[in-house]
Amino acid sequence: MCPDLITLSAYFDRELTENSFKEVESHLKGCSFCTNFLSRLEIHRTGFHADASALCLDGGELSKFRRCVNRARLRRIPSVRFVAVPLPLAAAVLAVLLVLTVLNFMPIERRFPQSARLQRNIYPTTVVSLSLTPNDVENLIHLMEGRQGFDGHATTYVLPAELPVAWLGNPQVQNAAVHENKP
Amino acid sequence: MSSSAESEAEFIELFNGFYAKLYRIVWGICGQGEAAEEICQEAFLRYYERRDRLPGGDEACYWLIRVAKNLALNYEKRRRRENEVYRQYSLQASKTVRNDGEHEVLADESLKAVQKALSMVPYKLRIVLILKEYADYPYSAIAKILHITENNVKIRVFRARQHLIKLLSGEELYVP
Ligand SMILES: [Zn+2]
Numbered sequence A: 001m002c003p004d005l006i007t008l009s010a011y012f013d014r015e016l017t018e019n020s021f022k023e024v025e026s027h028l029k030g031c032s033f034c035t036n037f038l039s040r041l042e043i044h045r046t047g048f049h050a051d052a053s054a055l056c057l058d059g060g061e062l063s064k065f066r067r068c069v070n071r072a073r074l075r076r077i078p079s080v081r082f083v084a085v086p087l088p089l090a091a092a093v094l095a096v097l098l099v100l101t102v103l104n105f106m107p108i109e110r111r112f113p114q115s116a117r118l119q120r121n122i123y124p125t126t127v128v129s130l131s132l133t134p135n136d137v138e139n140l141i142h143l144m145e146g147r148q149g150f151d152g153h154a155t156t157y158v159l160p161a162e163l164p165v166a167w168l169g170n171p172q173v174q175n176a177a178v179h180e181n182k183p
Numbered sequence B: 001m002s003s004s005a006e007s008e009a010e011f012i013e014l015f016n017g018f019y020a021k022l023y024r025i026v027w028g029i030c031g032q033g034e035a036a037e038e039i040c041q042e043a044f045l046r047y048y049e050r051r052d053r054l055p056g057g058d059e060a061c062y063w064l065i066r067v068a069k070n071l072a073l074n075y076e077k078r079r080r081r082e083n084e085v086y087r088q089y090s091l092q093a094s095k096t097v098r099n100d101g102e103h104e105v106l107a108d109e110s111l112k113a114v115q116k117a118l119s120m121v122p123y124k125l126r127i128v129l130i131l132k133e134y135a136d137y138p139y140s141a142i143a144k145i146l147h148i149t150e151n152n153v154k155i156r157v158f159r160a161r162q163h164l165i166k167l168l169s170g171e172e173l174y175v176p
Helices: A005-012 A018-028 A032-054 A061-076 A087-104 A134-145 A171-180 B003-030 B033-049 B057-097 B101-106 B111-118 B123-133 B139-146 B150-169
Strands: none
Touching: A005 A018, A005 A032, A005 B150, A018 A032, A032 B111, A032 B123, A032 B150, A061 B003, A061 B033, B003 B033, B003 B057, B003 B123, B033 B057, B057 B123, B057 B139, B111 B123, B111 B150, B123 B139, B123 B150, B139 B150
């Protein structure tokens, strides 16, 4: 009598005990039905193995896996989300920013009334050299006191041509130097 | 060697030693090389991230198979849903051209036909046969992977083969 097909299938997978295995083996010698069944299974197995051997791995699986791990790590970094800010806080921050902006454009004297403003338009100092002898000074004073060429208001004096006065610098600078040296 | 370097080295050993087998199993389930690769990578990634809490050795392989087979099954379900409309259309078309076209293809027990027929075997039976034929696991290991008894494995393997024979030759086998 033939063993059942489940046993034959297990025989094919070599999953029977030694005794059962031997029993089936001796039965197979004289039974074409059972050998036919087993050869069917063999054909299927050949098909599976042919399928499996057709699969080729390119050997880059591990490096591909490393990229997968890196991508997974990147995914786990939380993305930047909008932070919920209470309306009063947002309004306060906005007001502070506005005040700072207005202050920035206000003249410095209005912002800090105690501060001094440095004048930038100061004339450069100029040296005026007069090489006058005490006699010349006497003559000059005498000349001015005698109102010679003096119109009473103007600050223009007509000095004698022979007066040894040497001016250094251009006229504008000279003017400024005179201003500066005023007491 | 530090413990993290040790676990890294163990992981690489597992990856290199088991990837090809896992790939064959997943390919057996979903029949698509590209998808099988994605699924294997995903399964290994899941193992990698939890490797400190997961077992090593054979149990690690079983764990990977369980994860990969679930991923493959989900993939297959999705693909079947997507292809449903197309399949309906192509079945109708082949019926009009050749009355018995579908059967003719399957009656051929050629190597190509085996894979096609396997994809038509119910999943519960198919997965057992895949673990047997593509990964060459003994019944005891298949029982551990699928959390079923060895006897159950023996029966499911046979039922899967029964389906194959019917699909490939149109022949009904007597089942005791
Ligand atoms: Zn027999």
